[in-house]
Amino acid sequence: MNSTETVIEVRDLRKTYGDLTAVDGISFDIHRGETFALLGPNGAGKSTTIEILEGYRDRSSGDVRVLGVDPGRGGLDWTARLGIVLQSSGESGNVTVGEQLQHFAALYPNPRDVDEVIAAVGLESKAGVLIRKLSGGQRRRVDVAVGIVGAPELLFLDEPTTGFDPEARRNFWQLIRTLQSEGASILLTTHYLDEAAQLSDRAGIIAGGRMVDLAPIDQIGGRESRVPLVRWLENGERREQRTEAPATLVSELVGRFGGEPESLEVIRPSLEDVYLDLVGHEYAAEMAADNLNETEAAR
Amino acid sequence: MTANLTAASPARNEGGTGKAITENGLARAVRLGVLRIGYEVRAYFRQGDTVFFTFLFPVVMLTIFSVSFSEASFGRTADGDDITAARFFLPAMLAAGVLLSGLQNLAIDIAIEKSDGTLKRLAGSPLPVVSYFIGKLGQSFVTGLMQAILLLALGFTVFQVPLPEDPANWWTFAWVFAFGVLTSAILGIALSAVPRSGKSANAVVIPIVLVLQFISGVYLRFSDLPEWLQNVAAVFPLKWMAQGMRSVFLPDELRVLETNESWNLGGIAIALSIWLVVGLIVTRLTFRWIRKDS
Numbered sequence: 140m141n142s143t144e145t146v147i148e149v150r151d152l153r154k155t156y157g158d159l160t161a162v163d164g165i166s167f168d169i170h171r172g173e174t175f176a177l178l179g180p181n182g183a184g185k186s187t188t189i190e191i192l193e194g195y196r197d198r199s200s201g202d203v204r205v206l207g208v209d210p211g212r213g214g215l216d217w218t219a220r221l222g223i224v225l226q227s228s229g230e231s232g233n234v235t236v237g238e239q240l241q242h243f244a245a246l247y248p249n250p251r252d253v254d255e256v257i258a259a260v261g262l263e264s265k266a267g268v269l270i271r272k273l274s275g276g277q278r279r280r281v282d283v284a285v286g287i288v289g290a291p292e293l294l295f296l297d298e299p300t301t302g303f304d305p306e307a308r309r310n311f312w313q314l315i316r317t318l319q320s321e322g323a324s325i326l327l328t329t330h331y332l333d334e335a336a337q338l339s340d341r342a343g344i345i346a347g348g349r350m351v352d353l354a355p356i357d358q359i360g361g362r363e364s365r366v367p368l369v370r371w372l373e374n375g376e377r378r379e380q381r382t383e384a385p386a387t388l389v390s391e392l393v394g395r396f397g398g399e400p401e402s403l404e405v406i407r408p409s410l411e412d413v414y415l416d417l418v419g420h421e422y423a424a425e426m427a428a429d430n431l432n433e434t435e436a437a438r
Numbered sequence: 439m440t441a442n443l444t445a446a447s448p449a450r451n452e453g454g455t456g457k458a459i460t461e462n463g464l465a466r467a468v469r470l471g472v473l474r475i476g477y478e479v480r481a482y483f484r485q486g487d488t489v490f491f492t493f494l495f496p497v498v499m500l501t502i503f504s505v506s507f508s509e510a511s512f513g514r515t516a517d518g519d520d521i522t523a524a525r526f527f528l529p530a531m532l533a534a535g536v537l538l539s540g541l542q543n544l545a546i547d548i549a550i551e552k553s554d555g556t557l558k559r560l561a562g563s564p565l566p567v568v569s570y571f572i573g574k575l576g577q578s579f580v581t582g583l584m585q586a587i588l589l590l591a592l593g594f595t596v597f598q599v600p601l602p603e604d605p606a607n608w609w610t611f612a613w614v615f616a617f618g619v620l621t622s623a624i625l626g627i628a629l630s631a632v633p634r635s636g637k638s639a640n641a642v643v644i645p646i647v648l649v650l651q652f653i654s655g656v657y658l659r660f661s662d663l664p665e666w667l668q669n670v671a672a673v674f675p676l677k678w679m680a681q682g683m684r685s686v687f688l689p690d691e692l693r694v695l696e697t698n699e700s701w702n703l704g705g706i707a708i709a710l711s712i713w714l715v716v717g718l719i720v721t722r723l724t725f726r727w728i729r730k731d732s
Contacts, residue, residue, distance in 0.1 A: 193562060195728060216459050219564035228555040233481040242477050246470060246565050248459050251443060259443050269484065285559070287443075317443050 145204075146171050146293050146324040147192060152201035154187050161187045163348035164201070174315070174325040176335040176356070179345035180418055185328045186226060188345070189297055192326070193223050206293060219247055222291030224282050224299050232270030236262055236281055239270060240288055247289035259314050260284045261307070275302040283311070287318065294318065296327045300334060312337050332411040346418040360413035368408065372401040459564065467566040474565075474573025479580050488547070491644075492538045493585055496531040499657075500589060503527045504597045512659070515689045524597030529683030530656045531589055536615060537676050539582030540622025541629065542647045544574055548630035549639035552728075561727035571627070578623040579616075586615060599687070607686045614682035614706060621675055621710045624717035631724035650676045655684075661695040668697065678709040 147169035154162040162184040169175045179185050190196045191203060194210040194217075203210060208217045234242070240257060244250035257266050260280040265273060270281055279302050286294060296315075300308045308331075315325065315338050329335055335342055336356055343353040352359055363381075369388050370379040382388050385405045392400040406412075459466065482488060507523035514520060551557050560570060593599035602608065629646075633639040651657055653667055654676035660668065671677040684692070685701035693699055 195558065195561070215564040215566060218562060219459055221562065223559075223562040225555065225558060225562070228559065230554050230556045230559070231481075231485065231550065233484040234477065238477070238480070242473070243563065245473055246563050248461075248564075255443055289563070314443075321443070 144170060146173075146206055147175075147326065148202070148204040149188075149192070150202040152188065152191065152203060153199045154184075154191065154196070155199045160348055162191075162198075165343075165345065165348070165350045167343050167350065167353055169324060169326060171324055172319075172322050173341065174319055174327060174339045176339035176342040177326065177328045177345060178332070178335055178342055178414060183345045183418070184348040185345055186297065189295060189326065189328060193221070193295055194218070219289065220292045222286040222289055222294040224286035224294070224296045226297040227301075228278070228282060230270070232273075232278070235267050235269055236273070236284075237266040239281060240284055243285050244288045249290055251288055251290050253288065256284050256288050259287075259317070261310055276304060276307055279303065280307070280311075283314075292324065294323055294325045296325060296329075298328055298330060300329065300331065308334070332409070332414055336410045344414065344417050351417050356410070359410060360408075360417055364413045364416055365408055368404075368406040370402070370404040370406065377402075463566070467568040468572065470565060470569035471572025471576070474569055475576030475580065478573045478577035482543075482577055482581055488543065492543045493581060495538060496535040496585065497588055497592060499534070500524070500527055500531040500592060500597075504593075513692055513695075516691050521688070521692075522597065522599070524593055525599045525687070526659075528589065528593040528597075528599050529687040530680055532586055532615075532687075533618070533654075533676060533680035533683045534651055534656045535585045535589060536582055536618040536679055537622050537647060537650065539585055540578045540619050540624075541626040542643055543578060543581070544623055544626030545629035545632075545643045546639040548574070548627060549633040549643075550636035552630065553636035558728050567725075567727065574627065575620065575623050578626070579619050582615070582619045602686060610682065610703065611686045614679060614686070617707070617710045617714075618675070618679040618682070621714045621717065624714055624721060625675070627725060628717045628720035631720070650674055653677075655680045659695075672697070672709075675710055675713045678706040682706045 145168050147167075149168070150166050151164050152162055152166070153160070153164050165184070165188065167175070177185050177188065187196065191198050192205050192210055194205075194213045197211055205213070206217065206220055210217075236257060237253070240253045244253050244256075254263075254266075257263055260283055262277065262280055262284070265277060270278060273281065279299070283296075283299055286296070300311055303311060312334070319325070319338075325338075327335065327339060339356050341354065342356050342359055344351050344359065352361075354361075358365075366381040366383060367385045368379055368381050369385050369392075370377065371392060372378070380388060389400070389403065389405065392403070408416075461469075482493075504522070504524035504527065510523055511520040512523060512526035548557075590601065594601055602611075629643065630639075633642045650671075653663065653671040654660070654674065655663070655671070656676070660671075660677070660680070663671070668677075681696060681701065682703065684696075685703065693701055696702070
């Protein structure tokens with residue numbers, strides 16, 4: 140096994156809680172220097188998967204290697220090479236931003252400069268402020284700073300920008316690009332598909348505990364799903380057609396109607412459209428089933 | 439947030455061999471443990487409720503008792519002087535302070551840290567568990583010592599409590615205090631496994647500590663309690679710590695009020711040792727950085 144090529148290897152990972160199967164046999168690799176996004180609706184198994192890789196949860200079966208080590212047996216040498224930004228934190232925050240980062244930097248063998256890290260997340264003016272007095276978005280930036288202060292080889296980012304305003308999110312992207320240019324490998328989960336599109340090289344889409352697609356970020360959903368869509372109204376009926384040559388189709392329509400087609404749209408599917416196509420049907424069906432059950436139960 | 443980070447070391451891009459922890463494991467655990475003590479003590483004094491209910495509580499109680507019972511006598515010395523309320527309650531509050539700084543403080547603090555994500559974050563860092571414990575024990579010891587000094591200073595200056603002159607008494611104070619804090623702190627870590635959430639920690643821990651204080655001779659004179667209740671109290675460590683503190687600060691004649699008319703310092707050491715071992719075993723069995731698969 141060549142561990143310098145692959146930082147994460149997951150083979151047929153399964154996790155069950157009693158009768159419930161949270162992760163149902165997923166496999167993927169993350170290469171050194173790569174940013175990989177794990178996408179999927181809530182409850183799809185993303186967090187369970189990422190927590191197994193971080194060593195927080197045991198797996199039911201399957202084979203997992205993170206930096207060449209089984210996360211269930213990772214020691215301090217192993218955690219020293221990881222950076223973990225957890226999904227949420229409600230810590231009491233009775234230390235200042237500066238104290239927190241100084242402290243965490245001291246735990247790592249080869250940390251980054253604390254002042255640089257604080258500046259990189261844009262909290263220079265808050266360095267002397269108690270963490271509990273910060274806003275939600277600012278606290279989230281402290282989480283990110285604590286995650287990178289140890290100069291990790293592999294960074295886990297579990298919904299890192301929740302609560303960020305648009306500007307903070309763009310700045311965060313810039314920070315991640317810097318880390319990428321230094322060669323860090325990153326596993327990212329996010330609900331913002333533009334964020335995944337901006338930052339990641341490849342993405343895996345999980346729904347119902349299974350990997351429904353796994354591809355470079357611009358090929359998710361396959362070529363077919365990226366083909367532009369032309370929509371118009373004809374005799375009061377909505378028509379749509381996928382075509383590689385939308386302009387040709389539109390000019391045909393203009394010729395056919397002798398003028399502007401009614402309610403014309405030309406859509407180039409975004410990652411979000413493709414994603415919703417992939418998980419949407421199953422997800423929507425599940426939601427409907429849940430609602431039905433609740434209604435039944437209420438009777 | 440215009441990112442401008444210096445790459446920490448080029449070695450980490452070549453398989454990470456340059457990033458291994460090279461320091462000896464124990465030396466590193468102790469060094470980081472000492473660092474944790476500073477971090478923990480600082481955080482302790484920034485928590486208003488802890489400062490009041492754990493740190494200042496015995497000070498407040500000593501003041502209330504000394505003032506409210508200022509006319510009462512709690513016995514006579516060999517010279518025929520009355521023993522004031524302040525003199526009588528000072529050792530009791532010192533013992534209570536040891537229990538609060540160790541057991542109450544850590545049981546609540548760690549239960550909260552388990553549920554608010556603090557422990558989860560630490561579990562994902564290269565902090566040894568031993569360093570975390572050193573930090574917690576050190577926090578109990580440092581804050582407990584500051585509390586004891588405050589109680590002694592208040593008793594001596596404001597309420598004119600005579601302090602012992604015999605170095606042997608101070609030696610007894612030192613070991614009862616240190617052993618008491620250690621045992622209470624370990625029991626606090628063990629007890630932190632009981633509350634199911636940080637929110638319920640106060641409700642679980644405070645009644646236990648309060649009942650112990652009532653039956654162990656902190657708020658009520660131990661010799662006034664019925665014998666069966668004294669026997670119940672003798673099972674728990676606070677009764678022994680309070681007895682040790684009385685042996686230091688009360689005149690030797692008052693020994694006649696104790697069980698078997700003896701300060702029984704040997705019994706104190708045995709009782710604290712047994713509870714220390716119990717606490718260590720429970721901690722070993724129950725303490726986890728995180729509840730896996732919860």
